[in-house]
Amino acid sequence: MKTNYRYMKNFIFTLIISFVAVSLIRCTEYPIDEDGLLITGRADCYISNFELLGSDHQIVRSGAAAIDTTELTVDVLVLYGTDLKNLYPQFTLAQDAKLDPKVVGKVDFSDLDNPKQYTVVSGNRKVRKTYTVNVSVQQKQ
Amino acid sequence: MRIKYGSLLLLLGLVFVFAACDDEDYNVPEGVRNLTNDCIKRSLGPNVVGNEIAFAYAMALPPDLGNLSSVRVEASIAGASGTYLEHRSFYTHNGGIVPSTGEVREGGADIGIVVGAPSVTNGKVTEVTFVKDTCAATLRYYYVIPETAKGQSVTFQFSATASNGQSVSYNMGPYEVGKIEMKREIVLTNNSYFSISDFEVYDETQAAANPDKIDLVYLYRTPFAGINFGHALVSPGADSEFLPGVTLPQGVNNQTYIRKDSGSRDQHLARDRYGIFVDDVDLYEIDLSTQPFYSIGLQNESGAWIETADGKYRAYLYVNLVDNAAGTMTVSVKRLLIE
Numbered sequence: 001m002k003t004n005y006r007y008m009k010n011f012i013f014t015l016i017i018s019f020v021a022v023s024l025i026r027c028t029e030y031p032i033d034e035d036g037l038l039i040t041g042r043a044d045c046y047i048s049n050f051e052l053l054g055s056d057h058q059i060v061r062s063g064a065a066a067i068d069t070t071e072l073t074v075d076v077l078v079l080y081g082t083d084l085k086n087l088y089p090q091f092t093l094a095q096d097a098k099l100d101p102k103v104v105g106k107v108d109f110s111d112l113d114n115p116k117q118y119t120v121v122s123g124n125r126k127v128r129k130t131y132t133v134n135v136s137v138q139q140k141q
Numbered sequence: 142m143r144i145k146y147g148s149l150l151l152l153l154g155l156v157f158v159f160a161a162c163d164d165e166d167y168n169v170p171e172g173v174r175n176l177t178n179d180c181i182k183r184s185l186g187p188n189v190v191g192n193e194i195a196f197a198y199a200m201a202l203p204p205d206l207g208n209l210s211s212v213r214v215e216a217s218i219a220g221a222s223g224t225y226l227e228h229r230s231f232y233t234h235n236g237g238i239v240p241s242t243g244e245v246r247e248g249g250a251d252i253g254i255v256v257g258a259p260s261v262t263n264g265k266v267t268e269v270t271f272v273k274d275t276c277a278a279t280l281r282y283y284y285v286i287p288e289t290a291k292g293q294s295v296t297f298q299f300s301a302t303a304s305n306g307q308s309v310s311y312n313m314g315p316y317e318v319g320k321i322e323m324k325r326e327i328v329l330t331n332n333s334y335f336s337i338s339d340f341e342v343y344d345e346t347q348a349a350a351n352p353d354k355i356d357l358v359y360l361y362r363t364p365f366a367g368i369n370f371g372h373a374l375v376s377p378g379a380d381s382e383f384l385p386g387v388t389l390p391q392g393v394n395n396q397t398y399i400r401k402d403s404g405s406r407d408q409h410l411a412r413d414r415y416g417i418f419v420d421d422v423d424l425y426e427i428d429l430s431t432q433p434f435y436s437i438g439l440q441n442e443s444g445a446w447i448e449t450a451d452g453k454y455r456a457y458l459y460v461n462l463v464d465n466a467a468g469t470m471t472v473s474v475k476r477l478l479i480e
Contacts, residue, residue: 055432056403056443080368081383083433086400140366 033098033125040096042123047131049092050074054082055106062138072131080138084110089133096123109135176202176307180299183281186408186418188318189475190291191221194284196313200301201277207304212257212269214282217296217314219265221287226260226267229253230278256280290318319421323409323475326461329359331468332387335374337397337447337454337476345390352392356449357399358384361468372439372463372470374399378450379434395450398429399436402457403443410459410473411442424455424477439463439470455479 031039050065065076078084085108091099100119109116112135119130183195200209214226236248246252256278257269269280284297296314324340334348335341335357348355355377362370362385375383378396405423406415429448436445439460447456456476463470 054401056401058403079438080370081435081437085431085433138368140368 035098037098038096038123039125040123042094042096043127044094045097045120045122045127045129046094047074047091047118047120048094050076050133051090051092052076052078052135053088053090055086057088060087072129074131074133075136076133077136077138080140082137084108084112084135084137087135089116091118091120093120094122097121100128109133112136172203174203174206176200176206176301176303176305176309178299178301178309178311180311180313182313182316187321187420188286188290188295188316189321189323189409190286190288190318191323192286192409193223194286194295194316196282196284196297196299197279198282198299198301198311199277199279200309202303202305202307204276206276206307208274208276209256209271209278210302210304211271212278212280213300213302214267214284215298215300216265216267216284218287218290218293220262220267221285223283223285224262224267225283226269227253227281227283228255228257228259228269230256230275230280286318291322292320293318321419321421321424321475321477323473325410325412325473327472327474329470329472331359331361333359334377334393335359337449337456337474340474340476348393349390352390352394355393356395356397356447358387358389359470360384360387361463361465361470362386363465370437372460373435373437374439374445374447374458375437376434376450383435383437396434397450398432398448399434400427400429400432400446401436401439401443402446405444405446405457406442407444407457407459407473407475410457410475411461419457419475421477424457424475425479427455429455453479 033039046069047067050067051059052061054060060078060082062077062079065074067074086106087109088106089103093099098121100121107116116133117130118133119128121128178198178200180196180198183197184193188194198212200212212226231251231253234246234248234250234252237245239246239252241254256273256275257271260267260269294315294317296312298310298312300308300310302308327340327342329335329342334343334355336343336354337356338354343351343355357374358377360373360375376395376397376399377389377393405419406417407419408415408417427446429446441460441463444457444459447458454476456474458472458474461471461473
């Protein structure tokens with residue numbers, strides 16, 4: 001009976017220690033940011049692909065977007081007649097990175113003198129790179 | 142101990158077996174001994190003037206009590222021309238030879254058997270008189286929504302009578318009819334002018350005589366100057382860059398908002414394809430104030446949301462067919478008068 005009691009005590013003690021250890025690991029290794037996204041150890045911070053959709057959610061770019069990760073620019077040529085006031089940009093980012101500001105709907109790209117800027121924030125939330133998206137419209141030759 | 146438990150278990154099993162084996166008298170339930178009826182609405186989507194609301198009305202009575210005599214449908218608002226009640230009762234064919242016609246049909250085919258005289262419609266009432274001795278039938282009713290029903294609700298009373306004097310009835314509705322108006326398969330020819338307010342296509346001379354009515358110019362241009370213009374709807378008041386080769390008649394200058402949309406393929410306009418319906422509320426709520434005055438590169442099955450320059454009408458236009466060789470575009474349009 002005495003032996004059983006000792007075993008039980010040891011078992012509960014081990015359980016508590018394990019629980020505390022797991023909790024600590026969870027809190028230190030996988031924190032969550034203000035958007036509820038996982039903060040990881042990744043420092044990668046770049047745009048890997050860029051897409052632009054029109055009001056009918058069809059692709060409006062003419063050719064691939066040129067992404068310069070050194071100059072931090074995205075240059076995209078859109079089809080003749082594209083309505084720049086009602087476009088839906090789509091960004092593909094480095095793993096675990098996020099975009100600021102978030103894209104939540106249509107975006108007005110019509111002010112060509114003041115191109116839109118988007119900041120990529122790395123997975124560890126320590127690196128921020130601001131890209132400028134330059135949109136130009138295909139012209140008659 | 143183990144043996145005792147075994148015996149108890151065996152005893153319990155026997156009790157269950159004997160209890161389960163008790164014979165119970167079973168009598169086949171008696172069928173309904175009178176004329177009965179049922180009805181379903183077959184058509185889906187919003188109710189639009191000019192469109193049909195379809196029903197299937199079923200009625201039956203035991204054969205020894207007599208036959209069906211007549212069927213009658215009364216609508217609360219008289220249907221438009223084309224409203225009728227089928228005089229055939231349909232069944233789903235299993236495949237092979239159809240006994241009534243002798244022709245070979247695939248399985249699943251809808252086969253109609255004539256059971257009555259063609260329907261007669263008089264105002265709100267449509268009737269079929271049975272000519273075959275039948276005690277069960279399902280007749281389809283097609284109600285063409287009239288202009289007078291726009292914005293109102295409509296109800297239906299289906300009724301059947303049998304040769305033994307019995308009668309039954311079934312009420313359906315009310316069904317709200319939208320204020321949307323619709324016109325299908327409008328053929329636009331190259332450089333023609335289109336009016337949302339009257340659904341008419343005008344040539345240059347007619348447009349000059351009705352400048353206020355012209356909301357859109359239809360253009361088809363083969364690739365030029367390195368761009369693909371294709372089939373386009375352009376407001377007369379748009380930048381002249383988007384009206385290549387067009388000299389607008391005097392006074393034709395409305396600025397109509399257009400938003401291209403390839404996802405809202407309306408089933409009414411696309412003739413029973415797709416599962417989307419553009420309804421009154423869609424046109425009431427859409428904001429087109431930031432949209433351009435043109436839409437180029439329209440293709441088959443694409444569409445556009447439109448608001449006239451005076452804000453009086455909003456519309457959804459569906460492209461049924463573009464014909465590059467003929468330079469034409471066939472469109473179907475739903476419009477709503479914004480009050």
